[in-house]
Amino acid sequence: xxxxxxxxxxxxxxxxxxxxxxxxxxxxxxxxxxxxxxxxxxxxxxxxxxxxxxxxxxxxxxxxxxxxxxxxxxxxxxxxxxxxxxxxxxxxxxxxxxxxxxxxxxxxxxxxxxxxxxxxxxxxxxxxxxxxxxxxxxxxxxxxxxxxxxxxxxxxxxxxxxxxxxxxxxxxxxxxxxxxxxxxxxxxxxxxxxxxxxxxxxxxxxxxxxxxxxxxxxxxxxxxxxxxxxxxxxxxxxxxxxxxxxxxxxxxxxxxxxxxxxxxxxxxxxxxxxxxxxxxxxxxxxx
Numbered sequence: 001x002x003x004x005x006x007x008x009x010x011x012x013x014x015x016x017x018x019x020x021x022x023x024x025x026x027x028x029x030x031x032x033x034x035x036x037x038x039x040x041x042x043x044x045x046x047x048x049x050x051x052x053x054x055x056x057x058x059x060x061x062x063x064x065x066x067x068x069x070x071x072x073x074x075x076x077x078x079x080x081x082x083x084x085x086x087x088x089x090x091x092x093x094x095x096x097x098x099x100x101x102x103x104x105x106x107x108x109x110x111x112x113x114x115x116x117x118x119x120x121x122x123x124x125x126x127x128x129x130x131x132x133x134x135x136x137x138x139x140x141x142x143x144x145x146x147x148x149x150x151x152x153x154x155x156x157x158x159x160x161x162x163x164x165x166x167x168x169x170x171x172x173x174x175x176x177x178x179x180x181x182x183x184x185x186x187x188x189x190x191x192x193x194x195x196x197x198x199x200x201x202x203x204x205x206x207x208x209x210x211x212x213x214x215x216x217x218x219x220x221x222x223x224x225x226x227x228x229x230x231x232x233x234x235x236x237x238x239x240x241x242x243x244x245x246x247x248x249x250x251x252x253x254x255x256x257x258x259x260x261x262x263x264x265x266x267x268x269x270x271x272x273x274x275x276x277x278x279x280x281x282x283x284x285x286x287x
Contacts, residue, residue: 004250004254004259004261004262005031005032005261005262006028006029006030006031006032006261006262006263006264006281006284006285007030007031007032007033007034007083007211007261007262007263007264008021008025008030008032008033008034008263008264008277009034009036009086009213009263009264009265010033010034010035010036010057010059011036011038011051011052011055011086011265012051012264012265012266012267012273012276012277013057013273013274013277014049014050014051014053014054014055014056014273015049015056015272015273016056016057016273016274017056017057018057018059018071018074019074021033021057022074022075022078022080023078024274024277025078025080025277026078026079026080028277028278028281029281029285030080030264030277030281031079031080031081031261032080032081032082032083032211032261032263033075033080033081033082033083034082034083034084034085034086034211034263035059035064035068035071035082035084035085035086035105035108035110036059036085036086036087037059037060037061037063037064037085037086037087037101037104038055038059038060038061038087038088039060039061040053040054040055040058041053051267061087061100061101061104062100064085064101064104064105064107064108065100065103065104065107066107068104068105068107068108068109068110069107069108069109071108072108072109072110082108082109082110082111083110083111083112083211083261083263084105084110084111084112084113084114084154084210084211085101085104085105085108085110085112085113085114086114087101087113087114089101089113089114089115089116090115090116090117090118090119091115091116091117091118091134091137091138091141092118095145098115098141098145099145101113101115102145102146102149102151103149105149105151106149106150106151111150111151111152112151112152112153112154112182112210113146113151113152113153113154114153114154114155114156114184115138115141115153115154115155116155116156116158116161116163117134117155117161117162117163117172118134118162119161120160120161120162131162131171131172134162134172135172135175135176138153138172138173138176138181139176141153142176142177142180142181146180147180152179152180152181152182152210153180153181153182154181154182154183154184154210154211155169155172155173155181155182155183155184156183156184156186156189156213157169157183157184157185157186157189157190157205158186158189159189159192159193163183164189164193165190165193165196166190166196166200166201166204166205167204169183169205169208170204170205170208173208178207178208181208182208182209182210182211183205183208183209183210184210184211184212184213184263185201185202185205185209185210185211185212185213185253185260186212186213187212187213187214187215187244187246187249188213188214188215188216188217188242188244188265189213190244191216191217191234191242191243191244192217192234198248198249198251198252198253199252199255199256201252202252202253202255202256202258203256206256206257206258209253209258209260210260211260211261211262211263212253212258212260212261212262212263213263213265214239214246214249214262214263214264214265214284215236215242215264215265215266215267216236216237216238216239216241216242216243216244216246216266216268217234217235217236217237217242217243217244218234218235218237218241218242218243219232219233219234219235219243220232220233220234220235236266236267236268236269237268238266238268238270238279238280238283239266239280239283239284240283246283246284246287247287250262250284250287262284264277264280264281264284266279266280
């Protein structure tokens with residue numbers, strides 16, 4: 001970890017305004033900041049701040065476009081750098097919506113935009129045919145919308161998605177230029193998808209790894225079902241309590257020469273957001 005820079009996904013700091021977020025990052029030596037343009041759900045407006053609910057820093061996609069340059073000037077003045085934007089967007093969004101997100105990232109000099117595949121169908125489907133359709137759509141977006149703006153698309157290895165595992169993410173990106181599309185190597189989500197060997201996962205995606213998202217969760221038992229089988233759920237927690245061996249993943253990335261920044265995503269609930277970020281930074285620096 002000595003030579004690896006740390007960053008934060010802004011969604012984990014819902015209680016803080018932008019200036020407070022920047023000040024906290026500076027105090028902890030966090031170098032990279034991932035913007036999270038989003039719209040607060042109507043039913044969450046005015047409610048207590050929460051990760052995917054109400055945010056004190058209400059950065060809408062429209063504000064990202066209008067204010068992105070000014071926000072990034074504040075970041076760079078404080079010694080931080082933007083590392084992409086993470087809107088809730090998929091390749092199924094209409095082109096005008098995608099242009100808004102891409103132009104917002106370009107205005108902020110953020111360099112990259114997370115753009116996910118569509119949701120998985122709720123019944124069995126022809127995977128190969130759908131994969132071909134998705135790859136064609138990614139290629140079109142790259143050539144017509146993203147590349148002219150100097151924006152790299154990034155796909156997140158996310159649970160319950162078409163990129164849930166390293167191999168599935170590879171299927172999406174392997175025919176596209178790494179300069180145009182990368183992968184958010186989300187270690188925390190691998191814990192939810194089952195056992196994945198760290199060195200295998202890193203070797204599959206190495207040339208496409210844009211950044212590493214790192215958080216932790218643990219399996220908890222919710223009793224048994226009507227057949228007497230154990231029911232489990234995943235609970236966000238600190239790195240120390242998580243099911244995934246964080247050190248093994250960081251070692252595998254280091255051995256492969258991957259120097260992409262580690263972006264912290266601690267969604268546990270035992271501390272406020274400054275406390276969670278402080279704890280995560282302390283743990284990762286110790287590793």
